[in-house]
Structures are given as C-alpha cells and as structure tokens.
Amino acid sequence: MSAPTLQKGLNAFAEQIDAPIASFFSSCVHCGMCADACLFYTETGNPKYTPIHKLEPLRRFWKQEYTLMGRLKKALGLSKAISDEELEEWKELLYNSCTLCGRCSMVCPVGNDLAYMIRKTREGMAASGHAPIDLVGASNRSVTIGSPMGVRLPALQAQSRKAAKETGLDIPFDQVGAEYLILLSSMEIMNYPEYLQAIAKIFKQAGKTWTLASDAFEATNSGIQIGVSDIARELVSRVVNAAEKLQVKTVISPECGHAYTAIRWDAPNLMGRKLGFKVRHILEVLEDFRQSGLLKTEGLEESKITFHDPCQIARRGGVIDEPRHLLNLVSNNFVEMNDHGKMNWCCGAGGGVSANEEAHEIKIKVFNRKVTQLKELKVDTLVTACANCRIQLEEGLEEYQIDLPVVGLTEMIAEHLVETK
Amino acid sequence: MQPLEKTGNILPLLHEIRHALEDLLATGQTMVIDLQAMPFAPSELVELKEILGVGEVSAELHALGKSTIQETAFSGAWWIVHFNIDEKMISQTIEICHIPAILMAQHADIQMGLQQLSSTLGGVSL
Amino acid sequence: MNQLSLEERLRLHGVSRRGFLKFCAATASLMALSPAMIPRIAAALENAKRPSVIWLSFQECTGCTESITRSHSPSLESLIFDAISLDYHHTLQVASGDAAEHAREQAMKDNWGKYILVVDGSIPLGNKGFSTIAGISNVDMLIETAKGAAAIVAVGSCAAFGGLPKANPNPTGAVSIDMIIKDKPIINVPGCPPIPVVMTGVLAHFLTFGTLPELDHLKRPKAFYGQNIHDRCYRRPFYERGQFAETFDDEGAKKGWCLFKLGCKGPTTYNACATTKWNGGVSFPIESGHGCLGCSEPNFWDAGSFYAPLSTPIGHVAQNAGYALAAGALAGAAIGFANKQKSSQAIEKHEEITVNDLIKGETK
Amino acid sequence: MNSATFLIWVRETGFLIASSIFIIGLTIRFFEIFMLGRKKDLSEPKGCAMRGGFKTIFTRFLPQDSNTFQRSYFIIIAGYVFHIGLLVALFLLVPHIELIRAALGFGWVGLPTPVVDFLTVLSLISMLALLWHRLTNPVLKMISDAGDYTAWILTFLPLLTGYLAYHHLFFDYTWLLAFHILSAELLMIMLPFTKLMHTFTIFVSRFYGGAISGHKGVQV
Known part of the structure; x- marks a missing residue:
C-alpha cells in the first residue's frame, strides 16, 4: 500500500498513451463541435465543460512526453509541467461533468473518441489521488463488501x-x-x-x-x-x-x-x-x-411511449435495434425522441456521476436536456434499459415536477408474456 | 486552325474614342492615342482598322519619310502612321481633333518659304 | 557642329519643322511617353546640344552592340545617334590601338563631367587579367572612365546584373556595374540583348531632358520595364481558361495557347517585348511560339530550366525527398522506439492500486 | 536581395529546406504515433472493427445527423467552404499541378483560373469568419491556444499571397510570387509540428475512432 502521488498519476498517463490517443490529439483542430454535443455545455453554457478541454492534462502530457517538439520545449524549459493543483482543478471536469456518454466522440469531425480518452485520463487522476471521495467510497465498498x-x-x-x-x-x-x-x-x-x-x-x-x-x-x-x-x-x-x-x-x-x-x-x-x-x-x-420464437407476448401497451437509450448500451455498446424490436412487440404507439439511438442524449448521471454527491447539482441541471426532449414528445410512459438511467430519470422528473412513469424494458416485456402453465 | 486569341483591347479602345469625340464636341479637347503602347494580337489592328473604316479626308506627308493621315469613318478621329525614310513604321496613333496638328503649315516653314519666295521674286522679273 | 541644337542640325539637312514635329512624335512613342508630352519634347529638342558618349565593352558577347546596330541607315535610332557624338566604341570605331585609346582619353578630357558612359558586359573581379583592353583591366578602365561621366547606362543583362558570366558558379567573379560604381547615376537597360529602341529611348530621354528617366527598384526605366510580359501578353486569356500548350508541336501550340507549362517566365518578367516587340514591331518570342526566358531579370540564367514552369522547384527535388524520407524514417524509428520504451517502462513501474491507495495524504 | 534572386532562392534552396523538413517531420510524426501501438481488443466483437474504421474515414466527412448540423452549422459551413477553397486552390490550379508533376512525376487536369480565384476568395472570407468565431465564441476562446492562431496564419498567408500574386495587387508580381512560395514553404515546415498535422492524421484518428465503434457493432 502506498499513497497516491503525482508521479504515480503521470506514470498511469504513460501507461495509457497509445497510438489512437496520439492520433486523436494530433488531429484535433479545436473546432469546438464537441461542446455542442455535450449536455454539460449545452445546459450550462459554460465553456469549461467543452469535452476536449477536459482532456487538457492528458494532451499536455502526451505533447511533452511523446512528441518531438514537446520534448524539445520541455528540455528547454518552455513547457508548463503538470501539477497536482491542476489535476485537482480538473477533477470536477473529468468526473462531475462527464458521464463518458461518448456523444462528443460521435460528432467529432476528425473522428476522435473523446470518451475513450477521458476514461484513460481517469486512470492518472485516480493514481494521483484526484478521484472524487464518493467514488473512492463506492470502490471501497465494491471491493470489500461486493x-x-x-x-x-x-x-x-x-x-x-x-x-x-x-x-x-x-x-x-x-x-x-x-x-x-x-x-x-x-x-x-x-x-x-x-x-x-x-x-x-x-x-x-x-x-x-x-x-x-x-x-x-x-x-x-x-x-x-x-x-x-x-x-x-x-x-x-x-x-x-x-x-x-x-x-x-x-x-x-x-x-x-x-x-x-x-x-x-x-x-x-x-x-x-x-x-x-x-x-x-x-x-x-x-x-x-x-x-427464435421463444418470447410469446400478448396485448399491446395503449399509452404513448418512448425509449431512453442508455449511452453505454446504445452508443457505446451497439445495442440499438434490439430495444426497438422489443418495444414494437408490446406497443403500437412507440415514438422516438428527436435524438435517439447512437445520438441519444445522456440522462446526465452515468460514468460515476450518480455515485458522486459533488455532482448532484449539475446532474440535475443538465437533466434539463432530457426534459426538453420529453416535452417535445408528450409521452405517457418512458422506457429505458439501465437502472442507473432509471434512477436519474425518476429523480430528475421529480425535480422538474413532471409526472411520467419510468419503466424498465425487461419488466415491460414480462408484463406481456403469455401465461403458460 | 482557330483564329488566334485576342487581347480584348479593341472594345475599350473604341469606348475611349467615343469619349474623346464627346469631349471634342463639348470642350474642344483633343487627344492622341498611341497604338504602340498597347498590346494587340496580330489580327486585332487589322480588325480595328476595319471597324473604324475610311472617312472623307486622306492626306500624305513627306517629311523624314512618308506619313499617312486618314480620317476614319467617324469624323474627328484620325488614323496617323509615320514611316521613316526606310519606309519602316515608327509611330502609329489615333488622333481626336478637328485637324491633325501635323497638317498645319508651321510658322518656321512659312517663314522659310516666304524668304524663298521673296528671293525668287527679287531674282526674276515676270 | 557640336554646338548646334538638334533642330538646327535637322534644318541643315533640309528637314522641315513638320518633319521635326514628326520626329518628336516618334520620339515620344519611342520613349513610351504620353503623346501629350510631344510639345515639351519639341521644346527640349529645339535647344538640346549634342552630348558625348563613350561606350565600353567588357565581359560580353557583343550581342548588345549587334542589337543596337540592327536598325541601320537613316532610321530613327540612327537619327538619335546622329544627335549624339559616339566618341569611343571599340567595336564600331575606325581607329585602333593607341589612337583608339587616345580618342577615349580625349573625349573624357573634352567633356569631363558631361559625357554619358555606356557599358555592356560584366566586370570580372576574380582576377583582373581575365579581361583587359589595351592592357588595362576592365575594372580599372571602368573606374577611371566613370569618374568624369554625367551618368552611366549599363546596357544588357551582363552590365546591369552580371549576366551569363555571373552564372553559377561564376568562375571569373563577374559583377554588375553598380557593384563597382556607387557615386554616379546608373541606369540599367537589361535584356539579353535589350530591345534596340529601349536603348535608344533611354539615350533620347537623356538627350531631350538632360536627365535620367524614372527608374524602378532595379534601376530600370519604368517606361519600358514597368509592365509585366504576362499582363500584356495576348495569350493571357488562354492562361485564364486553363488552355496550355503541352509541347512545342501539339494542337495547343498550333492554336497559340499559353506557354506557361513550357516554361514561359512572362509572369515574372518586366520588359517592353509584348508591346514594343522586336525587329521594328514585327513580333516577340511568345508571338513566335517560344516562352519568355525572363532575360531582363537578374539571375535569369540560374532560375532553373528555361522549359520548366515557373511554379516548379529548381533542383533535384525527388532525390532530396528520398534522402529526407530515409532520414525521417531513421529519426522516427529512434523516437518511436523511445516512446514505446517510455510506455513499457511505465507499465513495468506500475504499482498495483488498491482501494486503499486512492486518497492523498492518508496512510494506512 | 532583389525580387528575382529571392524568387530563385525560394524555388531552389527554400524549397529544398522546406520539403526536407516537411518529409522528415511527417515521417517522424507517423513513427511517433504508430510505434506506440494499441492493445489488441480481446473482447468478442459485435461488429467489424476494420469495416467501422474504414467507413468512418468517409462518413465523418458529413455531420452525423441534421441536429448536429443545426447545432454547429456555422463551423460546419465555414469549415467546408474554407477547406474546399483551399484544396481546390492547392490541387486544381494549373501552376500547382505543374509543381506536383515536377515533384512526383504525374499530374492531372486543372480548373480555369477564375473558378479557382472565386473559391479562393470564398476560402479567405470563411477563414476570416472562422477567426472571428474563434476570437468571440466562448468555447473557442477558451480552448484556443497560440498553436491555433499560428496554424490560422500559416494557412491564411499562402491563400492571401496567392490571391494577391494572381491579381498583381499592391506589390510587384515577382515579390508576391516569391512570398507566396515562401509562405507555402513555412506551411510545409510547420505542418508536421502543429495541428495542421490533421491533414494526414485525420484518416488515422477517424479509423481508430470508427474501429472502436465498429468493434461494438455501433453503426458509424
């Protein structure tokens, strides 16, 4: 056992740098399109939530350690070293205001997978002791209690x-x-x-x-x-x-x-x-x-329903068509949100945000994005397939005083099973 | 073979002549356009000459070689070409005026002519 | 005789005032001056005196002299020469040996401070003995003769810019006139050779106004070198439309298309060829189907192939690229290897992180 | 130095230096990136990483959907106009094609100059608009650094000097042409070491990004 240090954090950065990351940083033209794809920016208007900005520590590390020019600058003392203070400042950006939803990765014109990089940056953050205390607690319980x-x-x-x-x-x-x-x-x-x-x-x-x-x-x-x-x-x-x-x-x-x-x-x-x-x-x-015909259902949902794609399952998991087939099995009034499937908007609580009390306020604030989507549709039921999303949806709807039941898709299917003895 | 490319300088030149003629009428202002200061494709001068046409007056001058002074079809616009003794062209201009200055009898020449006439008159009795 | 004005001399030859005015009109055209200047030219020439001219030829090919004498008998150029007193020109003068050198010395003495010095050819500085006249080295003769000159006219690209003798690697150490003479007005009339009427035009200007014409940054008279060949080229519209001759005998060449791809240097060449033309206004190189060589521009001889387009690099580009690629691959492999090492070492140095290693300052 | 000798210098020595640094720099950068390698993904694929990667190289030329376009329309339109103008000027102007032919031994047919000229003007206007956007938009103001402005200048100068040279504006053509070539050489020298490197790595990053999605069966 040893305490986290900046050195360990930087070492973790070095472990994570690979060809994709090097090519991603080499390609970034600072166009800012990722900001428009991130609900933490669109719902707050604060530019610090721009996804690529969240990667600044990793980018600097890569530049200083893995590029010719960066190494020269570092040797000449022209570059700013990464400090604990800076990482502490970035903690909020990397944990509280990123759900690893990967929507930014989808719009990046040069094809950068920003979520991939943020996930890797967190390795260095945790190793250097800049992970949110609540996530440390959750990890502790996971390991010790299960x-x-x-x-x-x-x-x-x-x-x-x-x-x-x-x-x-x-x-x-x-x-x-x-x-x-x-x-x-x-x-x-x-x-x-x-x-x-x-x-x-x-x-x-x-x-x-x-x-x-x-x-x-x-x-x-x-x-x-x-x-x-x-x-x-x-x-x-x-x-x-x-x-x-x-x-x-x-x-x-x-x-x-x-x-x-x-x-x-x-x-x-x-x-x-x-x-x-x-x-x-x-x-x-x-x-x-x-x-395979193993799923026999009867009856159709009468109410107007829509589906919230959980980011990790849809955009980061490729499970996009499946829920739609299943929904159409039990509903004849299924409608899509304006942005859905691989372009869905995150509920705002993924990637550890829900377990992080520090992020509570912003988590509710950015839920406004989902509220806006739902207001456009005026549905009777909201279906999803992620317990974490579901909690945020319920909590968020409560906060925004919207009365809308949230249902898990698996349960909904089970409701319609043909009774067999 | 296609006709050779044109510089497109004829049209602006014709406009210049038109403006100069207007000025001549309005204020009496004369003007000289030096055709050698402008680039022309080989065929263009011929074309320009055809467009300007031939007017009523045509004069020939013999001083240090031949010069031709030709009024164009547009009265007031003159096509003037100077040749040297070798009959090589040394200058080609379009003048906008009532009558080209070179046609005017010159003071010095009149004086010299007068002297000659006087001595002729003094030397013979008719 | 030298004290008579030009008009008086013309009148002695039986030329009328009309003839004089005609001469003035032609002179204006020759000097590329506005026709509105004719009365001023007439007034100046009425009183102009015959200046003395000394012509020195150094490292040159006599092409410039050939050019200026192309137009013979009583042409306009010859009238201009009538109007000057060419007191020394070792190619053209009758005198030879001591007499010739004496003529130069005499002309210098008689017209000290007033004569025009015309120079063709460059000056070898590598070794004075590379080029001498009557045992006097070019550089010494130039310095000596320039002392009493009112102005110097550097005729041809050699005198103006060093010319072919200066071409890389410049074995004689050739330099232009203005590299040696710094305290006299110098006018460059470059070209290989210059257009004859441009040479006489400059002399006419001096004769008329007693001053040098307006010059550009290369000391060239703007009246003749102010316009770019490409801008005044009658083939320019083909350039705009993207119609280019690819070889000297293809359809494009026959149709008179633009010669850019065949190496025409018109876009960077400033000269009067496109308007004044050559051989009494008959034609000029581009009209004859060959691209401009840019002969009136400094170092044109070192600007790569005459037949390579202006936009192409000079030198062995592909070969160099090969070396660069090899060097880059070597350096890249070394740097890439170092990067890889850095990552591998980081992985080796990795200490397993447990849930107890996540809080700073906390010791357990 | 006069304009003619300066032009010769940029065409000869300058180009030699610039092309060498350009090639060496590019090669180093690619080694830097590729030699880092990436771990083989051991998870069972749901889709095809290779197909996703290669597909993304092309699909990412267009915004994912109309909503993304609406949210970022300014940067997309201005970016497109600027890039098209730049690429047309670079690759479809006859003098440039001749340069490529001289360097690589092959070329292609160019566009009439007025067309290239028109697109160059559009490109210049777009670049100015993009600069203004960068200077005023809160997000871009925040994420922009010296490198972004350097890259802007390095790209703007060849376009501008090319335009001025073609129209013979303000300066003697020889100077303009020489400065145009010099500015392009500066661009070549700096390209591998600035974000302009995206000219080449965009295909790599799109491939990697697309491969990550493709492996998971996400439509790209």
Missing part, C-alpha cells in the same frame, strides 16, 4: 425469496451447468426487484436454464467509473471466475449501462485473455428469444 451500494448476499437472498413468492418460480443460485448466468446491479436488487421477477418469468417461458452466483451477483464495476484498472479487474474477475466455475454459456448483463461495458468489453482486456463464455446484454438475449 457492491458499491453495500448490498450483501443476504439482501439478495431476501429479494429472491420475495421474487419466488411473487412469481411462484424458482430463483436458482449457483447452478452448475446452467445456460445463463444472471448478473444484477445493486440498484436492481434494492430499487427494482421487478427485474428479477421478470427474468424468472421470461426464462421460464423460454425454457432456458439460468442461475445467480452467490459470490458474483453484482454487475456494476466502480473500478471502471473511477478509472482504476486494477480495481476493475479485481471486480470483473469475480464474475469471470464464477461464470467459469458454473460453466455457463452466457453471462447476462443486467439493465445497467456501465456494467455492460465492464463485463462485455472491458473484462477480457482487463483479464488479458478471451473469456470462456459469451457476454450479452439482457436486451440482446430477449431479442434472441423473440427471433
């Missing part, structure tokens, strides 16, 4: 019993050889127990075997959010080990954005090897079931 919200196994077991009672179905734990391993986020365990019930019903109807793992039920990954690969690896390896021990074919990420990113895209890279199982988001699995 969940960022402090949810322990008994809590899950209690919820499972409740779900079993509600549905009359078995909630399997630690079933070796089950086809699917279901992961949950703490939020789903505590706030949205409907999800687990929906899973039980759907899988029953589909006739697929599944299981929970008592030593790896938590899907969220604070390491990804705070930007510490070592912690992310520690957390993700619990899932990987459990999945391999239970010999499941597919691990299912719950309705949670960054959990999907963590287990689907980051896990193999953090572990440094390919995984012995597939990873799918629950929506992908449901869409698979639908296509």
